[in-house]
Amino acid sequence: MVHLLSYFSRFEHSIYNPSLMVSKNALIRNYGAGILALFVLSPAFAQLSTESISQRARSIQESAIVVDTHADTPQRFLDENYDMGNTDPADPGHISLKKVAAGNLGAEFFSIWVDPQTTPVADYPRRTIDLIDTVYEQVARHPLQMTMAYSVADIERAHKEHKLATLMGIEGGHSMQNDVRLLREYYRLGIRYMTLSWSNTNDWADSSGDINDAKVQHHDGLTDFGKQVVLEMNRLGMMVDISHVSDKSFYDTIATTRAPVIASHSSARALTDHPRNMTDDMLRAVGKNGGVVQVNFYSAFIDENYRRAAEAQSKERDAAVKEFLENSKKEGKSVSYIQVDRIEREWNSRIPRPPLKSLIDHIDHIADVAGVDHVGLGSDFDGVSGAMPEGMDSAADLPKITQALLDRGYKPNDITKILGGNLLRVFGEVERVSQQIQNAPAR
Numbered sequence: 001m002v003h004l005l006s007y008f009s010r011f012e013h014s015i016y017n018p019s020l021m022v023s024k025n026a027l028i029r030n031y032g033a034g035i036l037a038l039f040v041l042s043p044a045f046a047q048l049s050t051e052s053i054s055q056r057a058r059s060i061q062e063s064a065i066v067v068d069t070h071a072d073t074p075q076r077f078l079d080e081n082y083d084m085g086n087t088d089p090a091d092p093g094h095i096s097l098k099k100v101a102a103g104n105l106g107a108e109f110f111s112i113w114v115d116p117q118t119t120p121v122a123d124y125p126r127r128t129i130d131l132i133d134t135v136y137e138q139v140a141r142h143p144l145q146m147t148m149a150y151s152v153a154d155i156e157r158a159h160k161e162h163k164l165a166t167l168m169g170i171e172g173g174h175s176m177q178n179d180v181r182l183l184r185e186y187y188r189l190g191i192r193y194m195t196l197s198w199s200n201t202n203d204w205a206d207s208s209g210d211i212n213d214a215k216v217q218h219h220d221g222l223t224d225f226g227k228q229v230v231l232e233m234n235r236l237g238m239m240v241d242i243s244h245v246s247d248k249s250f251y252d253t254i255a256t257t258r259a260p261v262i263a264s265h266s267s268a269r270a271l272t273d274h275p276r277n278m279t280d281d282m283l284r285a286v287g288k289n290g291g292v293v294q295v296n297f298y299s300a301f302i303d304e305n306y307r308r309a310a311e312a313q314s315k316e317r318d319a320a321v322k323e324f325l326e327n328s329k330k331e332g333k334s335v336s337y338i339q340v341d342r343i344e345r346e347w348n349s350r351i352p353r354p355p356l357k358s359l360i361d362h363i364d365h366i367a368d369v370a371g372v373d374h375v376g377l378g379s380d381f382d383g384v385s386g387a388m389p390e391g392m393d394s395a396a397d398l399p400k401i402t403q404a405l406l407d408r409g410y411k412p413n414d415i416t417k418i419l420g421g422n423l424l425r426v427f428g429e430v431e432r433v434s435q436q437i438q439n440a441p442a443r
């Protein structure tokens with residue numbers, strides 16, 4: 001989820017309310033014309049991924065267990081009542097059963113993200129649990145196509161059954177309210193990774209999102225409690241996710257963890273100079289740690305031209321959002337996540353989409369610097385208000401990555417690792433370390 005924190009930090013008491021249920025009529029009002037226009041401008045879904053994918057690429061894609069570690073679809077499940085069975089060709093979403101099948105996506109980690117700017121602290125667990133519930137409900141509605149998964153073995157079983165292995169990660173340590181008991185409850189509810197911070201610095205981990213904001217109290221990385229959280233995650237078998245954290249929090253985590261880490265959705269700073277991305281030194285540190293960096297597809301993280309254009313429009317764009325929020329307030333109307341997302345989509349659509357090549361460059365760079373065993377896919381599907389490179393319109397387009405890697409001379413075995421094998425190795429190692437810690441005699 002890449003909402004620009006700057007929008008809302010100035011409107012802490014705004015009426016923006018993501019927990020609002022939105023009626024179908026409101027949805028049509030909000031989305032209708034704009035989305036239709038977007039759709040007309042983009043290639044028809046039916047043609048996606050069926051063209052320009054060679055037989056060789058297709059057979060690699062189809063034999064691999066393709067794992068994506070970040071999709072924000074649960075916001076849609078909860079606030080829009082979106083269903084995975086959706087087949088509306090005009091729907092702007094990245095994830096549906098049809099799109100998952102077309103892209104041969106084998107496992108998705110759905111992101112459980114609680115907006116700290118609009119959710120009262122006391123409601124963090126409630127919103128977290130409500131989002132988790134929506135994921136279970138989707139699986140219950142579609143038992144032939146989806147199955148809950150909690151382990152590497154579960155993902156492999158789901159692959160054999162041709163079902164989407166459905167997993168969850170929490171995006172932002174604020175969800176656990178500084179309480180390791182709550183962290184353990186989340187593990188029991190099926191959470192298999194936690195991003196230590198989102199764009200907000202919490203009470204125990206500095207974030208890259210506000211590291212330069214003097215008004216925020218920072219901790220010079222992780223506090224002692226933050227280090228305890230990492231070790232408890234190691235013990236539980238929950239993957240430690242360093243996407244979003246500040247550089248110092250990253251290095252503190254690497255120095256603390258007993259298991260390999262993941263970056264669930266981060267790209268390379270050497271290519272696109274965004275603080276959410278990882279420096280080459282950080283990439284090498286993840287390689288040494290045995291972890292994996294799952295490349296984020298968001299246009300502003302993978303393409304320097306796009307990033308600069310987005311930065312250039314940010315003032316005007318912030319003002320547009322502010323105006324919308326203030327007008328809604330004057331009129332006494334609640335504001336939903338979807339409405340803000342629609343404004344963001346409109347602004348994003350003013351910037352030319354980067355070529356798919358920019359995304360492949362990031363995969364290539366991370367494979368170069370960290371090693372081909374330490375790179376994977378963390379799309380940020382449904383979390384970037386449509387801002388993805390050309391040709392990447394949904395999960396159905398994932399085979400294009402396989403084709404592009406083949407074109408660059410990657411061996412099938414290495415492509416299979418990038419598509420998911422590396423993440424499965426790290427997840428398996430996290431499980432092994434957890435067992436080892438739990439089996440050690442108490443002292």
Ligand SMILES: [Zn+2]
Nearest residue numbers: 001002171265
């Ligand atoms: Zn995010």
